[in-house]
Amino acid sequence: MAASHGNAIFVLLLCTLFLSSFACDSGGVKFGYTGSVGPAYWGNLSSNFTRCSKGKQQSPINIKTSELVHDPKMEPLHRNYTAANATLVDNIFNIALRCGDAAGAVSINGKKYTLKQMHWHSPSEHTINGHRFPLELHMVHSDDNGNITVVAFLYRFGRPDPFFSQIQDKLAQLYAEGCKAEKGTPLPAGFVSMLSLRQHVHMYYRYVGSLTTPPCAENVIWNIPARVREMTQQQAAALMAPLEEGYRRNNRPTQRTNGRTVQLYHRFWGNKKSP
Numbered sequence: 001m002a003a004s005h006g007n008a009i010f011v012l013l014l015c016t017l018f019l020s021s022f023a024c025d026s027g028g029v030k031f032g033y034t035g036s037v038g039p040a041y042w043g044n045l046s047s048n049f050t051r052c053s054k055g056k057q058q059s060p061i062n063i064k065t066s067e068l069v070h071d072p073k074m075e076p077l078h079r080n081y082t083a084a085n086a087t088l089v090d091n092i093f094n095i096a097l098r099c100g101d102a103a104g105a106v107s108i109n110g111k112k113y114t115l116k117q118m119h120w121h122s123p124s125e126h127t128i129n130g131h132r133f134p135l136e137l138h139m140v141h142s143d144d145n146g147n148i149t150v151v152a153f154l155y156r157f158g159r160p161d162p163f164f165s166q167i168q169d170k171l172a173q174l175y176a177e178g179c180k181a182e183k184g185t186p187l188p189a190g191f192v193s194m195l196s197l198r199q200h201v202h203m204y205y206r207y208v209g210s211l212t213t214p215p216c217a218e219n220v221i222w223n224i225p226a227r228v229r230e231m232t233q234q235q236a237a238a239l240m241a242p243l244e245e246g247y248r249r250n251n252r253p254t255q256r257t258n259g260r261t262v263q264l265y266h267r268f269w270g271n272k273k274s275p
């Protein structure tokens with residue numbers, strides 16, 4: 001029986017090696033998307049996360065197009081994005097592109113919010129009439145007081161996304177760095193042009209919600225262009241590849257609206273004209 005005993009130890013040893021080389025230390029991140037750290041438990045994981053379970057204005061939500069409220073006072077989504085010297089970071093729960101403060105801004109109700117970072121969720125977090133898309137991009141902006149607004153693009157599989165092509169090599173590098181990247185060391189990504197993300201938006205949805213990850217802070221203004229963008233299946237896979245298995249599906253389930261309305265801006269239905 002010594003031989004089989006030896007085999008068992010060998011197998012155990014292999015498992016340990018396998019685990020230690022492929023599962024990184026996710027120290028610091030307290031939440032996940034499955035099991036006992038999954039979205040249903042976020043509110044219980046830290047005293048700083050109680051909004052996640054107690055909040056009444058949480059995101060994401062399912063947007064029902066039959067219940068949209070057209071608001072003629074809403075303005076076009078003014079954005080002046082340019083090119084920014086960016087860095088790519090593996091946050092463990094998502095991949096983000098940080099852009100410093102020079103990437104541009106979005107103006108909402110006359111207030112300026114500066115683009116800080118963008119990150120991806122797969123599959124999409126918001127759904128439209130119950131339909132979930134393969135990917136969602138969150139462009140996170142904030143003002144000087146820390147108020148947050150997000151411009152969120154939904155993606156379906158199709159033609160290559162030109163924005164993504166600029167960071168493809170850097171993503172591969174992030175993937176190759178494995179656990180080292182997870183320590184949160186930003187990888188310089190060089191100048192990334194935001195121009196393809198500022199194309200005129202003819203129609204978008206707006207509502208007030210929250211961050212979709214802990215601490216789930218509220219009063220976040222969401223702006224979701226109705227036109228769905230496209231990327232290839234390979235691009236979507238490359239965006240998620242650097243993440244550990246349990247974080248490659250990183251969408252929070254849709255939350256109750258609790259009577260919130262979603263407003264609709266439509267360029268051709270009497271909204272203020274684009275300058």
Ligand SMILES: *[C@@H]1O[C@H](CO)[C@@H](O)[C@H](O)[C@H]1NC(C)=O
Pocket residue numbers: 040041043044
């Ligand atoms: C979270 O904690 C509260 C109070 O301790 C408890 O009532 C609730 O069931 C817990 N929720 C989950 C999902 O475990």
Ligand SMILES: *[C@@H]1O[C@H](CO)[C@@H](O)[C@H](O)[C@H]1NC(C)=O
Pocket residue numbers: 046047048
């Ligand atoms: C809550 O957040 C504050 C400020 O970021 C931090 O100092 C504190 O340690 C956090 N508490 C817990 C229980 O994580």
Ligand SMILES: *[C@@H]1O[C@H](CO)[C@@H](O)[C@H](O)[C@H]1NC(C)=O
Pocket residue numbers: 080081082102103104105107112
């Ligand atoms: C974008 O516009 C804001 C004013 O809304 C201005 O402060 C900022 O410098 C502009 N950024 C760029 C990159 O043009």
Ligand SMILES: *[C@@H]1O[C@H](CO)[C@@H](O)[C@H](O)[C@H]1NC(C)=O
Pocket residue numbers: 145146147219
């Ligand atoms: C922005 O933040 C300030 C300070 O926290 C707050 O008083 C104000 O109401 C916020 N504005 C918006 C539009 O959320």
Ligand SMILES: *[C@@H]1O[C@H](CO)[C@@H](O)[C@H](O)[C@H]1NC(C)=O
Pocket residue numbers: 085086087187188189190
């Ligand atoms: C861009 O940022 C990197 C750090 O991420 C820095 O090393 C580099 O000098 C910057 N390039 C320019 C032209 O500012």
